[in-house]
Amino acid sequence: MLVLATALVWVAVLAMTWRRTAHELSELLDAHLAQTATVLAAQTGHDDDDFTIDPVLHKYQAKVAFQIWHEKELVGKSARAPDQLLMPLGMSGFMDQTISGQHWRVFATQGHESDVWVMVAEQSAARREILMAGLQSAVGPVLIGLPVLALLIGWLVMRALAPLRLLGHTVATRHAQALQPIRADVSGMSEVQPLVQALNQLFAQVQTHIESERRFTADAAHELRTPIAAIRMQAQVVQGASNEDERTQALQAVLRGCDRATHLVAQLLDLARLDAQSMGDALAPVDVMEPTRQVLAELIPQALQQGGCIDLLGPDRLLLRTDAVRVAVVLRNLVDNALRYSGTSPQVQVRWQALPAMLEVQDAGPGMSQSQIQRLGDRFFRADSSREGSGLGWSIIARIAQREGLQVQVDQSPQLGGLRVRLTWPDQAHA
Secondary structure, eight states, X not given: OHHHHHHHHHHHHHHHHHHHHHHHHHHHHHXXXXXXXXXXXXXXXXXXXXXXXXXXXXXTGGGEEEEEEETTEEEEEOTTSOSSXXXXXXXXXXXXXXXXXXXEEEEEEEOSSTTEEEEEEEEHHHHHHHHHHHHHHHXXXXXXXXXXXXXXXXXXHHHHHHHXXXXXXXXXXXXXXXXXXXXXXXXXXXXXXXXXXXXXXXXXXXXXXXXXXXXHHHHXXXXXXXXXXXXXXXXXXXXXXXXXXXXXXXXXXXXXXHHHHHHHHHXXXXXXXXXXXXXXXXXXXXXXXXXXXXXXXXXXXXXXXXXXXXXXXXXXXXXXXXXXXXXXXXXXXXXXXXXXXXXXXXXXXEEEETTTTEEEEEESSOOOOHHHHHTTTSTTOOSOTTSOOOSOHHHHHHHHHHHHTOEEEEXXXXXXXXXXXXXXXXXXXXO
């Protein structure tokens, strides 16, 4: 493609140079004819002028001729000029004529007197020789230089692309599972080091994603095994139950196991979606009070069933540059954990404030020790292993906090005595 483009440019430049040079040389030769005719016309008023003297002073002089006509008679001419009219009398300017089989370029002009005509002609063959000689001088360097330049450009391009071809071969021959970085300091690939760095970053991201997928699969399989085994065991109890009470208790245990498995699957899906999302997404302002009310409306029946309550404090409307789905996921996990670990009659308080933008959730539960707080966010970690739960809630919260750059503070609630969690959003001045 590069060679074809270079060839087309070369032909175009050559054609334009040829045409322009031919035009300029033709104009120059015509000017010489006109100048000669003007000089002769200026001399026609002298009676002693002798126009028959025609010494040979140049190799092209034999190809040039002139005639002087007075009262329709030829009164003077060059030695090699024909006797016939070079151009019809009364016509001035340039004309191409053929006389006795010879082609002439003729210029005619009126002399000093109105009945005097001066004609100067040049053989077309001589003009072509002059034109060819001039074109060879003008176009020759272009004719030779452009191909040489094209070859030089091609060689330079091939040499410049050699590291890229080497890099392409290196990537093409890598195994699909090979995600180790490419070395840019070998085989002369330093010219494409920015591309190598970008590829290495991509490999690192793919490696992280694959490891996350593997960890997620292993964790999901491990955690799902427990509720499924419990459901199977309780189902076997139902099959072998000898009375209605035993069967009812076993069925209730089956339902609790199904609920636990459903909750776990929902959390695993939330975590998988968060791992697959890109960081640094541009977020539009949303009213966080709307998803807050929706989440609490879903969890209030659970709190009432346990004999507790959930209080919501905050403005009627609060705009933040965040994602409404992430806010709902964070809030659902925080309140769900508070309800699960508060025992009977749980008290949970949810509070939003604008400056700084902050979400606060506190409960009246047993709280957590400092060592337990430090482990929050580890997948499948539970502060109280005797209680039902997957331990994924805090992992999801930590992941969302990382995505949106939230500051997370966990300590003891000064009002309710249990756990207090504060999530502070970055500067929201433009929300």
